[in-house]
Amino acid sequence: MTYSYYPGCSLHSSAKEFDISTRMVMQELGIELEELEDWSCCGGSIAAGVSHEVGMALAARNVVLAQQKNRDLLASCSGCYNKSAKAAKALENETERNKITPILSQMGMSVSDSNTKVRNVVDVLANDVDISSRIKKPLRGLKVACYYGCLLTRPQELTGWDSPVFPMSMDKLSEICGAEVVDFRSKTKCCGGPILVPQEKVAFELTKRLLDEAKSLGADCMVLACPLCANNLELRQPDIEKAYNVSYKLPILYITEIIGLALGIKPGKLGINKHVVSPKPVLAKLGF
Amino acid sequence: MVAKKKCFFGIKTDRQVDGDKISQKFMDKVIAEGGENAAIASCMQCGTCSGGCTNIDRMDISPRKLILLLQRGEWETILKSNTLWLCTSCYTCTSRCPRGVRPADVIEAVKALAIREGIQNDSTRFNQIFVELVKKRGIVFEPELMHQYGGIEAMLEQAELGVKLALRGKLSPFPAKVKDSKIFNQALEKASEK
Ligand code: SF4
Ligand code: SF4
Secondary structure (H helix, E strand, O other), X not given: OEEXXXXXXXXXXXXXXXXXXXXXXXXXXXXXXXXOOOOOOOOOOOHHHOOHHHHHHXXXXXXXXXXXXXXXXXXXXXXHHHXXXXXXXHHHOHHHHHHHHHHHHHOOOOOOOOOOOEEEHHHHHHHOXXXXXXXXXXXXXXXXXXXXXXXXXXXXXXXOOOOOOOOOHHHHHHHHOOOEEOOOOOOXXXXXXXXXXXXXXXXXXXXXXXXXXXXXXXXXXXXXOOHHHHHHHHHOHHHHHHHHOOOOOOOEEEHHHHHHHHOOOOHHHHOHHHOOOOOHHHHHHOOO | OOOOOOOOOOOOOOOOOOOOOOOHHHHHHHHHHHOHHHOHHHOOOOOHHXXXXXXXXXXXXXXXXHHHHHHHOOXXXXXXXXXXXXXXXXXXXXXXXXXXXXXXXXXXXXXXHXXXXXXXXXXHHHHHHHHHHHHHHOOOOHHHHHHHXXXXXHHHHOHHHHHHHHHOOOOOOOOOOOOOHHHHHHHHHHHHOO
């Protein structure tokens, strides 16, 4: 199976470990990724709130690039995944397609009728492959809090996820890897990612709530699949600690990183050394 | 004239009970911007959306009420509401609505209309800068975004994090771009001129 891989802006910058670990895990599992040539930003949660047409055209552009290759589009970032899936659906609707097509044709692209599907890395790992028989290094004793956030699972009719409010796919993957999953009730509560810059205080409050719960459950780390969530939860964690005079030092890992470890891939090869909140306690617990 | 029906419970005052107040104009406007899936008219004011909303504690108008005001055409109140800028587009409301209304998409469309009608605040400014930069090169270059939004001050505030990212090879000193950024930009600029 070969996918057109869409890393998006974050995986080429602040979320490089997500990019590296996605590629390593997929390779290990025999799934080929071919980076989508000349991809562009999907517009995230922001573009459509400035102009619906611009937002949809941005996201649709990547879907159409994948169509031209006759391949399904695989996105790791939850935001890219969600917006691409939304655009793919819009392309099937006549009114919406008529808004998008003229913009894309001005870019010299033609929209075809191929049935390119948009997939997320968690979905593929949970549903298309059997990881259980490939576990070489079970993550014994590691307590993880699986955090899904918003765009990975919602709205359900777009993502087809197991549940929009209490999904289990990442929990199951973590269990298969041998980790102990804590009962993280806030697993689909929003971290405030899209409003972080203009409404920093509010976003910090929302993120703090998540860190508090994960910490109180005794989790060794939080596991997620969204670079925007990681931005709030990890990169800004020191700022939140300062603002509230608390200490978390909670490692935030991408699901592909912990799966990679369980598959026996060396931490360095997964990019784990690139984290800002040190993942050393997690690695130490696993005996690395 | 249609006789005014009383609400079954007779007490709820902001509940749309008689239908005669529905103003199609602004619903049409929002649907024209955000797509026909918004289904605003089918809202029955059950409040399920608000019950799960991420940021309801801080909003001056709940998502439920925003839909009601939209049905009634109280556009000015909607435009002034902080709900537009506190909504994180998390889709909890949309997932919960039993009537197929999509408050998240409705709010997204209203945001775009509000910006076009000249509403200005930190959020509109940030969102506009973000989109301008995406239109320019097709790929966001964060340092540039922070600089344009918050000036040197914001750059300095984020300097410590920037250094950490750079040391880990996560911050390229140069912006990336799509191949034919000029044509890309022109097409999106044209789409923005409405
Ligand atoms: S999308 Fe906006 S209105 Fe809906 S639940 Fe999330 S924050 Fe609330
Ligand atoms: S959940 Fe749906 S029907 Fe109920 S108030 Fe919200 S938008 Fe209206």
